[in-house]
Every structure is written in structure tokens, then in C-alpha cells.
Amino acid sequence: MNRFHREHKDVESALADIGERLNRGEPEALEEAYRTLGPLVMSYLSRYVPQPDIEDVMQRVFYEVWRVHERYDPGQSLRGWVLGIARKRAIDHLRKRRDVVVPLDSMREITGDDGREVAERLVWADEVRGALDLLPELQREVIELAYFSGYTQVEISSSLGIPLGTVKTRTARGLQRLSGLLENTRGQR
Numbered sequence: 001m002n003r004f005h006r007e008h009k010d011v012e013s014a015l016a017d018i019g020e021r022l023n024r025g026e027p028e029a030l031e032e033a034y035r036t037l038g039p040l041v042m043s044y045l046s047r048y049v050p051q052p053d054i055e056d057v058m059q060r061v062f063y064e065v066w067r068v069h070e071r072y073d074p075g076q077s078l079r080g081w082v083l084g085i086a087r088k089r090a091i092d093h094l095r096k097r098r099d100v101v102v103p104l105d106s107m108r109e110i111t112g113d114d115g116r117e118v119a120e121r122l123v124w125a126d127e128v129r130g131a132l133d134l135l136p137e138l139q140r141e142v143i144e145l146a147y148f149s150g151y152t153q154v155e156i157s158s159s160l161g162i163p164l165g166t167v168k169t170r171t172a173r174g175l176q177r178l179s180g181l182l183e184n185t186r187g188q189r
Helices: 003-024 027-046 051-067 078-096 104-111 117-134 137-147 153-160 164-188
Strands: none
Touching: 003 027, 003 078, 027 051, 027 078, 051 078, 117 137, 117 164, 137 153, 137 164, 153 164
16 A cells, blocks of 8 residues: 555545544544644635635634534545535525625536535545545656646657657556546545
């Protein structure tokens, strides 16, 4: 097991532990949830909530996490549950701001078709980033260039100075391994 796989497993194990302790009502678990998930929640809120209000909304999110901690199902993703609460608090905040016109498109985006779409996309993106970190560096490198930097396989070949066939092989193997890692992540939820 490589270092990245161990670290990802450690984070998932820590989140599962935090979630179980939070469900039991241990105050230290709330502090750990805040430390661990705070940056993700802050990033999520920054997409919808005006900068000066983010900290207040974030405090409301974690207040709510504590207030309804017994409703958390330890068999589910703690990230997803907390982001679901963040979504609701962001919507509440935007509704209260009568002095500001909120673009309809941004409200559509935050609520999604079933009200959870954006939060689920963020959880999925976080899972993909975690799984990418577990790939061997050579496979991760070609996948990141292709999918995040928009390079074609020919451009990757030229950029890295490797044959096109090598790029194709690394990409195929990396995507296959990534798929397996994501299946495992989804299966653990």
C-alpha cells in the first residue's frame, strides 16, 4: 500500500470515527469535524455567500451540526451530511438578504434539481481528488494533464517527452485504477 493510499484511508477512517463520536454527542468530535471539514465548507459557502458573511454562515452550519448530531447516520458520508447542512444554511442566508438581488441562476445552481446536487458534486469531487492522490505518479500526471489542464494525448506526449503509446497506456491504466478506487469509496458509504 503506497503512502497516498494510506493517507486517504487514514482520512476516511478519521472521518468515520469523528462521525460516530459526533452521533454519540461527544463535543470533541464537533471540534474535529470543524477542523477537518471547515475548509471544504468554507470553499462551498464562498460560491454562494458574500465574502463578509461566510464566517457567520459557517458558524451556523457547525452550530446546526451539533444541534442535530443525533440525526447523523454513521453509515453515511460525514462530508455529504455536513455539506447538506451548509447548503440549507446558504439558502437561508440568501433568502434573508432582501437588500441584495441574487441571480436566479445561482439559486438554481445551489438548489439543483433535488436540492442536493451541488453538495453531492463537491463530495464527489473531493472523492475524485482523494482517489487521484492514490494513483502512481506517472498515471496521475497524464490524467491531470488531460482532464484538468485540457491537454490532448499528443500534447501530453510532447510535453512529457514520452511516446504517444505510453501516454495512452498510462491514461487507460490510471482511469481503470481510478474507477476501482472510486468504487471502493462509494462502497464504503
